[in-house]
Amino acid sequence: MRILNWLLLPIGLMAGCQNQEAAPTGAAKGIPGQAWWKEGIIYQIYPRSFKDSDGDGVGDLRGIIEKLDYIERLGVTMVWLNPIYASPNADNGYDISDYRAIMQEFGSMEDFDELLAGLHSRGIRFVMDVVVNHSSDEHEWFVQSRSSRDNPYRDYYHWWPAEKGKPNYRYSLFDPKGEAWKYDSLTDAYYLHYFAQKQPDLKWENPKVRQEVYDIMKFWAEKGVDGFRLDAFQYVSKDTTFPKLPEGYEKEVIKYYGMGPGLHGYLKEMNREVLSQYDVFVVSEGAGSSFEDAHSLVDADRNELQMAYHFEGMDVGNSLDGYTLAEFKSVYSRWDSAFAKKGWLSIFLANHDVPRMVSKFGDDRPAYRAASSKMLNTFILSMRGTPYCYYGDELGMTNIGFDSIQQYQDIAARNGYQKALSEGRDMEQFLKELKFLSRDNGRTPMQWDSSRHAGFTTGTPWLPVNENHAQINVAAQEESPNSCLNYFRQMAQLRKSHLFLTYGDYQLLLPADEQVYAYTRTLEGEGALVLLNFSAAEAAAPLDKLPGFEERPLINNYPGLQVDASFITLKPYQAVLLPLK
Structure with a gap:
């Protein structure tokens, strides 16, 4: 087993040592669709x-x-x-x-x-x-809309005249009764609100x-x-x-x-x-x-x-x-x-x-x-x-x-x-x-x-x-x-320093692992292995299932990384990015 002791530096001296003004890698490569x-x-x-x-x-x-x-x-x-x-x-x-x-x-x-x-x-x-x-039902559009059936703003909202009978049920996400049609006696009609009663739906039609x-x-x-x-x-x-x-x-x-x-x-x-x-x-x-x-x-x-x-x-x-x-x-x-x-x-x-x-x-x-x-x-x-x-x-x-x-x-x-x-x-x-x-x-x-x-x-x-x-x-x-x-x-x-973290390909590794979320991000010969332990217990990621990587992490949320001949052992909720070889 080898523990990468050089990682016992404070975390602030790892990724934080990168030049804040450095151009991101890949910036000059003309990545299609950059924005x-x-x-x-x-x-x-x-x-x-x-x-x-x-x-x-x-x-x-x-x-x-x-x-x-x-x-x-x-x-x-x-x-x-x-x-x-x-x-x-x-x-x-x-x-x-x-x-x-x-x-x-x-x-x-x-x-x-x-x-x-x-x-x-x-x-x-x-x-x-x-x-x-x-x-809002207090917007001037709605104040005008509910004032009369022939108001110029009437058709800014969804109204259903009561003489046609009660409209078919529509569910409201916020209404205490779950009903999206609210009766308004002023013009004897129902208005539609998918959310709260004070949020009448606009009529985009x-x-x-x-x-x-x-x-x-x-x-x-x-x-x-x-x-x-x-x-x-x-x-x-x-x-x-x-x-x-x-x-x-x-x-x-x-x-x-x-x-x-x-x-x-x-x-x-x-x-x-x-x-x-x-x-x-x-x-x-x-x-x-x-x-x-x-x-x-x-x-x-x-x-x-x-x-x-x-x-x-x-x-x-x-x-x-x-x-x-x-x-x-x-x-x-x-x-x-x-x-x-x-x-x-x-x-x-x-x-x-x-x-x-x-x-x-x-x-x-x-x-x-x-x-x-x-x-x-x-x-x-x-x-x-x-x-x-x-x-x-x-x-x-x-x-x-x-x-x-x-x-x-x-x-x-x-x-x-x-x-x-x-x-x-x-x-x-x-x-x-x-x-x-x-x-x-x-x-x-x-x-x-x-x-x-x-x-x-x-x-x-x-x-x-x-x-x-x-x-x-x-x-x-x-x-x-x-x-x-x-x-x-x-x-x-x-992320800003490495465009492969924005545009690079994503490949899932160890799909059946119940603790470790592992994937790679790669772009034009550059990339990183991402290892995330989603559990409160130590987790072992088998090296034979992982691509080759450099041993100096780009970032690590623990002051160390345990690697032996067969596994990378991650501490509870450890996250590490390792440069790919």
Whole structure:
């Protein structure tokens, strides 16, 4: 057995020693299809929870401005903010009342302009969240639409006159009763809302609605926004006859609601009117229910979108029983294979709609949290596709673990609880599942330091700060060369320095191994072997099943690597990249 003792240097002296200004390998080789948005690293910020500058307990734009140097030091190249438009906040900003105004809690348009300029001056691009499957019921369009049946804005939304009888059932994802048709007595009609009652669906079949959306996108593009994320966009096209759907279709909502008959026509029109006129990239939340659907959205010759953002990876582990590594490998390997030659993927393990990644996919027990967090970030930043990194995951932030429904702020949790109660479900079991899977887990305030509210606010935070902020926070991790934060910075720089981690071929190794996720990334004679131990026990990777590699790692989340004549033995949640010979 030989242990590579030269690895006992602090981790901060390994990948971190690379020249920050060095051109990435492969940059001069003219890789087909190169694009800035493919080579980017996206940092997603939930603005309500990042940094509060005025003590009202709600994060804001000036708070983000205060932390621009921190964001730059992460090594990310793009920032995506969840919606910051004017909103009554029935769904934390995903119910928009004015698409050309900033939410008062978040600041002013002047603050936005300063934020955008601050990002651009640091070489960081900005991605805007565009929520146009629905608006708020307080948007002037809807106020006008519901005022009378002959109002010019009536056809901006889906209305069903009551004299025709109750429309065929449509399931609402957020309604406490699960009903997507809401009766409105003002005009004796029902309006459609796939999400909450205060989020009426816009009628994209009306060309005036589409033109309104394109004008909004042009407004922000003219300000200098670099990209758009289209929220719930796969749902915008509807069969406006609303035929009866099969019983139980709610379990396959994407299949029955997504990729409607007019969707591709709308996207081609959007591309002509907006996207082709600016140097922007666009990603749609959701990619249909098949590889064919995803390719039809993003393949270059389609002239629609640039990047697929699929949910299948997020469906892994959505139970208290956890997940198997075989299932995890299968999902990411199949999607990579489907997009190996054409199209482009997003790579992510967390966002504002799911639990903290270390609690779901890693191990948030104190003994393993840091190692498993680093391991998961290694995965995200070593796969083909554009990585999305969620705020706080660079620190290894964990689920907060609420015990009662009164602690939750999320409308989906609150309405889901009422629906489960009305259906007579086992509420103890429901709360256990909610504690693990709730969206509020991923929305708790950023943990800046060990003070009372983690340095997030001087007031009362809109959502409680996780009690473990005394141990898990930026200030503490800045001082530690072996911290999750500094490891993330090193891994981000490694990705930017080696284009094979962006464009290279992916080959799965050891497919049946229940502990080790092993793969190679290779491009034009360069590459790396990636070894990730997804377990809390030591794991042995047989050398005869691995390609030849150099013994000095590009990065390693442990201060050592155990190699003998037959195996590489990985410590719990160890992650290592080894250059290929």
